[in-house]
Amino acid sequence: MASQTLTELTEEKSSAVVPTIDAGQNKKWQTFWLRTVTTFMMIGGFFAVLASGHVWVVLMVMAMQTMIYKEVIHIAEPTAKERQLLWFKTMSWYFLVITTYFLYGETIIDYFQHIVLVDAFLLPLATHHRFISFMLYVTGFVLFVLNLKKGLYKQQLAQFGWMHMALLLIVCQSHYIVKNTLEGLIWFVLPSSLVICNDVFAYICGTFWGKTPLIHLSPKKTVEGFLGAWLCTLMFAFLVGRLSPLLHLTNSLLFQWVSLLMQWDYMICPVKDLATSSWNYSHCESKNPVFVTAPWQLPTTLSSLLNHMTGCDVTQIWLAPIQFHAVIMACFASLIAPFGGFFASAVKRAFKIKDFGDSIPGHGGMTDRMDCQLMMGLFAYMYLHSFIKIHDLSTGSILNVIIHRIPLQGQLELLEHLLTYFVNQEILHPLVLEQCGVSALTDTAKPFFDTTQ
Amino acid sequence: MIGAFFLVLASGYIWSIVGVLSITVLVYNEVIKISCHSEKESTIRWFKTMSWYFLITTEYFLYGESIIYYFQEIIMVDAFLQPFATHHRFISFMLYVMGFVFFVMNLRSGQYRTQMAQFGWTHMALFLIVVQSHFIVDNILEGLIWFVLPAALVVLNDVFAYLCGFFFGRTPLIQLSPKKTVEGFVGAMLCTVLLGFGAASFLMQFDYMICPVQDLAASAWSGVSCEPKNPVFRSVPWLLPAVVQYAIKFVSGYDVEHVWMAPVQLHAISMACFASLIAPFGGFFASAVKRAFKIKDFGDSIPGHGGLTDRMDCQFLMGFFAHVYYTSFIKQYNMSVGTVLTLIINNFTAKQKLELLELLQTYLINQSILESEQVPQSLLEKAQMLISRM
Numbered sequence A: 001m002a003s004q005t006l007t008e009l010t011e012e013k014s015s016a017v018v019p020t021i022d023a024g025q026n027k028k029w030q031t032f033w034l035r036t037v038t039t040f041m042m043i044g045g046f047f048a049v050l051a052s053g054h055v056w057v058v059l060m061v062m063a064m065q066t067m068i069y070k071e072v073i074h075i076a077e078p079t080a081k082e083r084q085l086l087w088f089k090t091m092s093w094y095f096l097v098i099t100t101y102f103l104y105g106e107t108i109i110d111y112f113q114h115i116v117l118v119d120a121f122l123l124p125l126a127t128h129h130r131f132i133s134f135m136l137y138v139t140g141f142v143l144f145v146l147n148l149k150k151g152l153y154k155q156q157l158a159q160f161g162w163m164h165m166a167l168l169l170i171v172c173q174s175h176y177i178v179k180n181t182l183e184g185l186i187w188f189v190l191p192s193s194l195v196i197c198n199d200v201f202a203y204i205c206g207t208f209w210g211k212t213p214l215i216h217l218s219p220k221k222t223v224e225g226f227l228g229a230w231l232c233t234l235m236f237a238f239l240v241g242r243l244s245p246l247l248h249l250t251n252s253l254l255f256q257w258v259s260l261l262m263q264w265d266y267m268i269c270p271v272k273d274l275a276t277s278s279w280n281y282s283h284c285e286s287k288n289p290v291f292v293t294a295p296w297q298l299p300t301t302l303s304s305l306l307n308h309m310t311g312c313d314v315t316q317i318w319l320a321p322i323q324f325h326a327v328i329m330a331c332f333a334s335l336i337a338p339f340g341g342f343f344a345s346a347v348k349r350a351f352k353i354k355d356f357g358d359s360i361p362g363h364g365g366m367t368d369r370m371d372c373q374l375m376m377g378l379f380a381y382m383y384l385h386s387f388i389k390i391h392d393l394s395t396g397s398i399l400n401v402i403i404h405r406i407p408l409q410g411q412l413e414l415l416e417h418l419l420t421y422f423v424n425q426e427i428l429h430p431l432v433l434e435q436c437g438v439s440a441l442t443d444t445a446k447p448f449f450d451t452t453q
Numbered sequence B: 001m002i003g004a005f006f007l008v009l010a011s012g013y014i015w016s017i018v019g020v021l022s023i024t025v026l027v028y029n030e031v032i033k034i035s036c037h038s039e040k041e042s043t044i045r046w047f048k049t050m051s052w053y054f055l056i057t058t059e060y061f062l063y064g065e066s067i068i069y070y071f072q073e074i075i076m077v078d079a080f081l082q083p084f085a086t087h088h089r090f091i092s093f094m095l096y097v098m099g100f101v102f103f104v105m106n107l108r109s110g111q112y113r114t115q116m117a118q119f120g121w122t123h124m125a126l127f128l129i130v131v132q133s134h135f136i137v138d139n140i141l142e143g144l145i146w147f148v149l150p151a152a153l154v155v156l157n158d159v160f161a162y163l164c165g166f167f168f169g170r171t172p173l174i175q176l177s178p179k180k181t182v183e184g185f186v187g188a189m190l191c192t193v194l195l196g197f198g199a200a201s202f203l204m205q206f207d208y209m210i211c212p213v214q215d216l217a218a219s220a221w222s223g224v225s226c227e228p229k230n231p232v233f234r235s236v237p238w239l240l241p242a243v244v245q246y247a248i249k250f251v252s253g254y255d256v257e258h259v260w261m262a263p264v265q266l267h268a269i270s271m272a273c274f275a276s277l278i279a280p281f282g283g284f285f286a287s288a289v290k291r292a293f294k295i296k297d298f299g300d301s302i303p304g305h306g307g308l309t310d311r312m313d314c315q316f317l318m319g320f321f322a323h324v325y326y327t328s329f330i331k332q333y334n335m336s337v338g339t340v341l342t343l344i345i346n347n348f349t350a351k352q353k354l355e356l357l358e359l360l361q362t363y364l365i366n367q368s369i370l371e372s373e374q375v376p377q378s379l380l381e382k383a384q385m386l387i388s389r390m
Helices: A009-017 A022-051 A054-075 A080-086 A088-111 A120-129 A130-147 A153-183 A186-209 A223-240 A244-250 A252-260 A262-268 A301-311 A321-335 A338-350 A365-387 A397-405 A408-424 A431-435 B001-010 B013-034 B047-070 B079-087 B087-107 B113-144 B145-168 B182-205 B242-252 B263-277 B282-290 B310-328 B337-347 B348-368 B379-389
Strands: A213-215 A218-222 A294-298 A315-319 B172-174 B179-181 B237-238 B258-261
Touching: A009 A252, A009 A431, A022 A397, A054 A153, A054 B047, A080 A338, A088 A120, A088 A130, A120 A130, A120 A397, A130 A223, A130 B282, A130 B310, A153 A186, A153 A365, A153 B113, A186 A218, A186 A223, A186 A262, A213 A223, A218 A223, A218 A338, A223 A321, A223 B258, A244 B145, A244 B379, A315 A321, A321 A365, A338 B013, A338 B113, A365 B087, A397 A408, A397 B047, A397 B079, A397 B337, A408 B348, B001 B013, B001 B237, B013 B047, B013 B310, B013 B379, B047 B079, B047 B087, B047 B145, B113 B145, B113 B348, B145 B179, B145 B182, B172 B182, B179 B182, B179 B282, B182 B263, B263 B310, B263 B348, B282 B310, B337 B348
Parallel strands: none
Antiparallel strands: A213 A218, A294 A315, B172 B179, B237 B258
């Protein structure tokens, strides 16, 4: 990861306090204020988007992804002379659009089956989504091959490969972050805050105790900073699952500001309706049990030790499973996610560039800020789906099964059965059997169905 | 080569899969070797090991997914295999991450660019070769015809492109492959469409070809059969348009009103079009790679034909297309009404059941199967009230 991170107030203070007699001090203050202002703007913007609702968070991730992709593609852009011949920019935008179409299509079909499958226009787009995406890709591939120019093969192929790597490492990974968001905002906030926390504490611990260099790719990182950050991030993760009760303990301004977000249901419920925001969210009925605090019996040795030390009789401790999951995520964030940053540093060294871009004043480009987040988001998705998510049947998925796996005759049969069921349960009036279902076939459909049931 | 192909095919599903896997590994090997040519590249430590590691990890992931999908009944009940299946993606992801971390730790000052290029090259090889060939394996599991037909179409196209080019070739087709001609291209397309139609008609008669895999160990002599067959293989009478009927009567004197065709024959035509028009671009791409790296052939495993990659380059794209086409238009995902009804009754709350009923009705109305003005609003509202009171 590049040497600067989001909340670097302490860094700026220490570098500004160091007395320098040269005229550069003015510039240092300028940079300090610039970075502080942009940092707060980023944090403020982030919270505002977070409170506005799932759909805005998704749009924000999409916007960031596009910016990162643009920065990375820019590195492989041909020199001005060849640019007109090679269509590289157009091609990279085309592949970005179709990849996004494919990924977001898959997600929308998955999460909003009950809306997409029912609509007569959207259904074929959904059923043949993969085929459509594949043909779009093949079109791009064929155009690429037709556009190959003699003598430039190697360069064009290299660009093609670079673009695919960018699509894979940036677009696909950030799409998993979007999927996390749809599962519940906490699965977006928790991983990203762990990465940020790790960065901040790595800097702080490195400043105070840093001695042994960590890796030659990033000479400013130290082993002490790395390990110290790991411990701090673990503690942070452990506490975050219990932030709600903690909020009662303190009246500080910071927690009051944060409490706007910690409307717990808003954060943990999967998205049902894209228009939710922190002001008009609905509660979900079956919360994931991972959030439920339960008493855990302490082992007798530990409780007698505590008794001995503090005089309190503690036999049980209230924990929620999410705290354990957060601790494991924190381990990944501290030990593995930084390698995403090292990888990005290596790319910069390989292409001899200082920063990926200059979209954020004082911080470099968007890629410099987000390089570790991508890998963390992918890990969070894998972990969430493997260990935490409850794969319930939803009305949407059953509808999918009915529409795609049962022939039309069977669908009508099913409708009749359901109507009969409701009539028998005295929920629907018996009149429905005469007016709905098979009795209501349109004239065009009647000849195709055997209505003598 | 052709003899060996038929022998493997007849030996059974498992041997066909093993055959595809071996070809994948050999092609991957040839392609990876290309990025080890120059002096600088061949001195990068651990590159070969890493490329093998990523190959194994990717194959573990892909084959795991297929096995879990096709053999759910066996895997899910086994106490040892079940956790591997449930957490398969997570395990594969962590294996990949370990490879990634190792790669980053292995980066050396002054070699960054070369190592990055090799990393990218490995990933492209994994995608274009390993992932695509895995779709071919999935095709085999759906029914051998979905492996044989696409492969045969590509081979036919190559052969006829050569023959037509030889006899009629004049105008060059594309800069990348100077030996190809427009006449060869177009002639091959016509021949491939006709022969593809014929090949499908021939192959669909054999149960061994058209049945999805039930027992991996089956072979051509095991007497494979399945019921019910995919309707795409059922011959149905098609009414000929009057014009064609007159033409046939005029030419041959026969009174032909109906012709018996199965949908698979028409699908074979669209696949033949892809094989003739699009799949060759896989070959052009491979030629471009050879030009870019100034090599004549990918390898020399096949005497007279160059390396395995030279022979297989169009097959990967075709196999991928066949898979996507099949899963989109042909595959039957049937479940019985009874099973679904039981699922609904047992697993949903009354409110959800009513929601589902409304959704199903809306879907059928939108598909113009049911009339839209059916249930008076009052009836449904009454149902809602009853349920909310429960």
